[in-house]
Each structure stands twice: as structure tokens, then as C-alpha cells.
Amino acid sequence: MLRFVVMWMCLPVFLLAQEKQDSLTIRKIYNYHLEESHSHQNLYDLCKNVGARLSGSPQAAKAVEWAKNAMQQAGADTVYLIPCQVPHWVRGSKEKGQLFYQGKKEDLSVCVLGGSVATPKQGLRAKVVEVHSFDELKQLGETHIRGAVVFFNVSFPPTYIHTGDAYAHTVKYRSGASLAAQYGAVATVTKSMTTATDDYPHTGVMHYYDTLTTKKIPAFAISAAGAATLSARLLQNKNAELFLFSDCATLPDEPSYSVVGELRGHEFPNEIMVVGGHLDSWDLPGSEGAHDDGVGIVQTIEQLRAFKKLNLKNKRTLRVIAFMNEENGTRGGEAYAQVAAQEKNKKHIAALESDMGGFTPRTIGVEAQGDTLLYYKKWQPLFEPYFVLIKKGYGGEDISRLVALGVPQFDFDPDSQRYFDFHHAANDTFEHVNKRELELGAATINAFIYLIDKYGAYKK
């Protein structure tokens, strides 16, 4: 394959006319995004004028209006909202972590995890038991755990080349509260899921498991630097105590919306291609939800402008969807799947999600194997000039609700090395997104969607 591609790049005369035409169109697509795209300006606007936007918040409502307007500006034929009821958890204002040892008091960078219960009004203060796995917690058992704060000091393994794999192996520790409570713990503190060694705590959703215990204890995250400090202090001071405070709360569900912008197909308007990201973001003060997932929102909205500006005349209907509530409920994805299930006269031929940040393109993931995967891999030579691989992938959280309807799943998966430096943390800001990397991502999605529109999805 590679050898063929090298030939193809050196000797275009060998190319099939059709492949040559596609390569020229794809070059135009990349040029558009690198020269004229509004993605970077849109990201600035979303980050600075809307900011962090957790489901149920006023900023999330503002983001819905923002996305509706941005899709209209981008040239959608029609823009509409799909309602959903979303969870409404609020962080509160005064979360705090302090270590007490040898008469000293030391602040630690912590944040309460999304969905957690609050501490008692006066906070809680208790000894700390450090563990490195659920098994270690079970072995220690009630005699050691009762009355303690359990500190899940689990390293984010650096040896996975794709950092998402490290996340998949460690994220469960955010939801260790029920297991800890089973043994009488009063709270949990989990090392942040990050490759960085800085002092930013990283939030994210946590779950309680009634099957283990109905007792709910507060669950916090601590920064990587804070985890190292805490572990070192505990080695020296067995009787060190941690003070934790949060006044977070879970309020009644709120009405909200996903935003859809369509470009009607010229030949097969009932064949639907979905491209989307999620509009909600985590909520730590200072965060702007830039990489997660402002990037996916502006990259997919830009598809509308590019199809029109380049006069690509999509045969099939392009639906750009800004999904609400990916971070703590996926209610937007569920509501859209229900709508799609009711559109009896329409057929979804593809759904692609961008939710891995605004980094240099690496792969387009195809959630398929065998002949289906090979059908899309035939397009690989067209992506070689852009260093993009087409390979087996995973789809995305929001579009995963369409799997039951048999909708083929695709993902845009850029280079992952820096993603967890910013993921769910206060430093996920516009300034940490590189303009070219953002634009190359949008161009890669555009090129792949163009080919699906032109040749259709795999048919048995």
C-alpha cells in the first residue's frame, strides 16, 4: 500500500483518472481550511464569549444559542434544536483540600468530581489511606479503611502510545467511592487522569453503585503534583489528616437541546451523514472547554461552510450536530437516536464524531472490520500526503447511541500526546489549541465525508 502510494505521489500519470480528480478535490479542501477557515475564530468566540458550559448551566443555554447562530452563519439550509432533559449538577464555590501534619497545614489542589455528593457543611477531616488499586483496597478491608479518606494514587501509565488507552485503564478510579464506602471510608481522593506533572486537578464524571452500597461519600480529584506531595507526606506522617470541603449539589434535571445544522442532499436527500462533537464542557473555573470539545464543535460546523464555499454539492444530506450533555449523561445523543429511529423514510449511512482535541490528524477510525473496513481503506492513498491513516476505530460517545440502529460509526482521532495535559482541567483554554492543528483536523474530516458523500457507505 505504502509503496503504491509513493509511486502515486511521484507519478500521478499512473493514477486512475477518478483517483486523480479526488486527490485534487481533497487538496482544495485542505487549502480551504488552511487559508480561509472560520474554525479558529469560532473557537475563540465560543471559548471567550461563552466559556465553560456544563449541562444545565446558563452558559450551556448560551452555547445552544451560539451554535444555532454559528450554523446559520456557516450556511446551513436549516438549523433546528432537539430537546433533551439534562442532569444539573453544580460544583458550588468553595471546594478545598488541606493536609494537616506535625502541626502544619498545607493546601492541596483538589476538585470535587462531577456527580459527587457534597461534604458535610463544616467539611470533613480524617486520616488518609493510600491505595494503588481496587484489589489493594479490598485487601486492607474495613479494619483499615473505616473512617478514612481513601487516596487512589494510581499512575496514568506513560507507555501507551495512544494516551486514550491509559485513560481507559485508569478512569474507573474516579468511581471508586461506592467500593470505598462499603468498607466505611468517608471520602475518596483520586489522582488526576493526566500525562502532565503539573498542579491542575482534572475533573470528570463519577458514578455511585447502589449494588455495592447506597451510602454516598464525596469523591475528589487531586492534581498530579498534589498526589506526589500527599504520597510523600504520608510516608513521613502516618497520622496526617486531610480536610476536604465541597458544597456541590445535584439539582433537578433541566430542559436543554442539541443543535442540528443541515445541508440537504442534491441526489439522495434521505441518506443522512452525521458529523458532530459535543457542546457541553466541564466547569472548572478558568476552563473554556477548548480541546474538549469546542474543537469538535467548530471543526464540524466548518463542514457546512466548506461544502458551500467549495461548491461540493453534497449528494446526501449532511447533518452537523452539536450534541448536548456528553460529559455527564449523553442525553443529547440518546434524544437524537430516538429522533433518528422515528425517521422511517430516512437512512443514516454514516456518523462521525470529533472529540479527541484539536491536534495534528493521525487517523480516521472506522468502527468495522473485514470487507467493510477494506472498503474505506481503499481511500488511504488519497490521505497519504496529509499523513492520515484510515484504520479500525471506535466511533464516539454521542453517536454510539446510533449503533442500535445499525449506523456505521467513524471517529476523527488526532495525535493524542498532549490531550490529557488539558482534559477536564482549568487549562483547557483557547490558547492551548494550535490554529494549524485545528484546521488540519477539520480538513481531514471534510475530505473523508466528501468521499462518503461521493461514493456512499459500504454495502454488502
Place this chain on the structure above:
Amino acid sequence: MLRFVVMWMCLPVFLLAQEKQDSLTIRKIYNYHLEESHSHQNLYDLCKNVGARLSGSPQAAKAVEWAKNAMQQAGADTVYLIPCQVPHWVRGSKEKGQLFYQGKKEDLSVCVLGGSVATPKQGLRAKVVEVHSFDELKQLGETHIRGAVVFFNVSFPPTYIHTGDAYAHTVKYRSGASLAAQYGAVATVTKSMTTATDDYPHTGVMHYYDTLTTKKIPAFAISAAGAATLSARLLQNKNAELFLFSDCATLPDEPSYSVVGELRGHEFPNEIMVVGGHLDSWDLPGSEGAHDDGVGIVQTIEQLRAFKKLNLKNKRTLRVIAFMNEENGTRGGEAYAQVAAQEKNKKHIAALESDMGGFTPRTIGVEAQGDTLLYYKKWQPLFEPYFVLIKKGYGGEDISRLVALGVPQFDFDPDSQRYFDFHHAANDTFEHVNKRELELGAATINAFIYLIDKYGAYKK
């Protein structure tokens, strides 16, 4: 090829035993660099304790001592210096650019380019003629140019996927002074070679061409933001004047050194593998020469530690070279080539340079084609898990002096999207190098050198 690789990843049993063993060793190499490497700490030390280090400066001398010590610490059998006489150009302290229009005065971010002559002691003030190419300058000719500052406002084309190609197309405008002087210009100001739109001027070497004129006029760079401002002002104010000042100077050549650290080969000690970067860096206040090329220095020094720590027992002699004076003379590369030419009993089988920054690995470049290129491409499957392509490449500036001796040239070429955000500018600092990206680069070089050591270079 790709298809084979996917099979290979799914079904290791299909692998040749030898390929399987190599894949396991390469996995160990990547793990070492991601878990135990000293690269990031060494980069911190070089950036913060030595800093910017232009040839001939006291910091460059300090860098030589630093590299010698770092190679000894990394476990080199022998460390030695190779002397060279280097140019000694100094920036001076008070460079300045100011635009005068409609009775207003506006500071612009400029810096004088390396090798330029100074302005008159009192500075110079003149009208500005904006051009976008050498052809435009020639068309305007002496009637328009005499007595003016020529402003080369040439865009850094965003559509090249590899940003180095954009650089190759625009860098010549740094050396437009002699052509401008031919038509009577008093100075040149060239838009910085960058993909960014910020206010950092980017320096770099400029050359005068006696064949055009022996008259030397000062040559400045202006930031991208400054260039946009200047261009906008000139549209409104034809009579705007630019004031420029620099007290830079070219002093007599200075003695300096490249630093070599060797690991003697266990079977073929007279076969030499060179891996290196350049020790000197540009000099703008605040710059630390991090990406250019502190990264190449620490990545290649880490090869010594990794070969020992992993007990790879190199058959051939590994020479890690910190070359002096790549930025404005390549005297270190020349001096080394002279040494190599005199080592009659030794044969250089490979030279690899890392001088494209500390970004996520993309390709190992092989400066060859035909059967030679295919020989190295056979190793492609081993690099698929790390998203690294083996393809035709260019070698590097320092090792290019070995081409005349028939030494095969290789380069490490990481993702290039962010390189020119920092290249030769004051923001080329440690903080802008991501630890994982740096380490993955060192691991990729290590894996490729391991294979060259094991299987040797291509033989006809």
C-alpha cells in the same frame, strides 16, 4: 504493507521469529524513553542553566562543557572535543524599530538578522517600500527604491502540510539586502518566517552577495503582527517613515568545539554510526534554543544511556555528536567531516540528525532511493505501532558535510505544525516542549539506530 502490518498486530504468530524479537526490543526501547529517560531533565538543565548559545558567545563555551559532562553522565566510553573556528557575530543591546506617520510614533517588533551590519550610530530613518517578491523589487527599480527601506512582506504559505516546505520557499528573503542595496535601498525589513500571527520577531542568518554589490545595508526581521501593522499603516500613509537601529557587530572568529560521545562497538568497532544535533542556538533575549536544537542534543545524548541501560550491546560504534555552529556557519560539521576523512581505518555507515524540534514522531527520512530506500523500508512494520513512517528524506545540515565521503544520511522528522511558532524566536523555551513528544522522538531515533546497528547499512 499497511494491510500486512494490521495482520501482524492482530496475529503475532504469523510474524517471523526475528521480526517478533525486534518488535519486542523496540517496545522495550520506547518504554525506556517514556518511563526512565533523562531527556526532559537534560533539556531543562541546558535551557535554564546555559540558555541561548550563539557561536562564539560565553554561553556557547558553557554549552560545550555542559554537553561533555552530559555525555559522560549518560555513559559514553569516551568523550572528546573536535575544534573548529566559528564566526562571532553579536547582536548588541539596543535594536529598535519605530514607525513615524501623521506626527505619530509607533514601536514595531523587529530584530536584526544574524550576520547583518549595524545601522549608523544614530540609527537610520527613511520611507518604506513594501514588496512581495524579488521580481516586484526589480520592477520598481532604483527610481522607487533609492534611499528607502525595502519591506519584504512575503507570506509564509499555510498550505504546505510540512511547514519546512513553506520555510524553504521564503527563507531567501532574509538575504534580500544585497539585491535591495543594488537599487539604493538603505535597509531591509523581512516578515518573520513563521506560521504564527503573534508579535515575536524571528531571527536567522542572512547573507550578502558581493556579486550583486559590495555595499552592505542592515537587514531586519519584523514579527508577523508587526508586518500586518506596517502594511496597514503604509496603505494609509504613503509618507510614513521607519526608524531602525542596531549596534550589532561581526567580531574576529573564535575557537570553539563540537562534542563527541562514543559507545565502542563490540563486533565492528570500526563501523561508525553518527547521531547528532547542534549545540549552538539563536540568541534573542529570552530564547533558550529549546526546540532548535536543545531537543536534538538531549535526544541524541539519551541514545548513550539507553543503549547501556537496555544492554543493547551495540556491535558498531555509536558516535553521538553535539555539533557547534549549525546556525551561522556549519563549521562544526565541516571540522568533523575533515576528521572523518582522515580516519582511514574506519567507515561511517550512517549519519542521522535531529534538528526539527521536539514534536510527535512522524517520519524517519532516508536520503536515498531505489533498492537502498527499500532496504530500510523493510523495517516499516516495526514502526507501525508508533505511527512512524520510513520514507525518503533529507539528512541534516551538520551531517551534510559527510555526503562527500559517501556516508548514508538520515533524519528524524517529527510533526512540523508548531515548529515555526518558535523557530529562532524569543519563545523557543523549555516550556514549549512537551515531555512525551520529546521522549517519543528519542525512542524513534533509538529504535532505528538499533536496527542499523543490528543489520548494518544497505550494501549493493
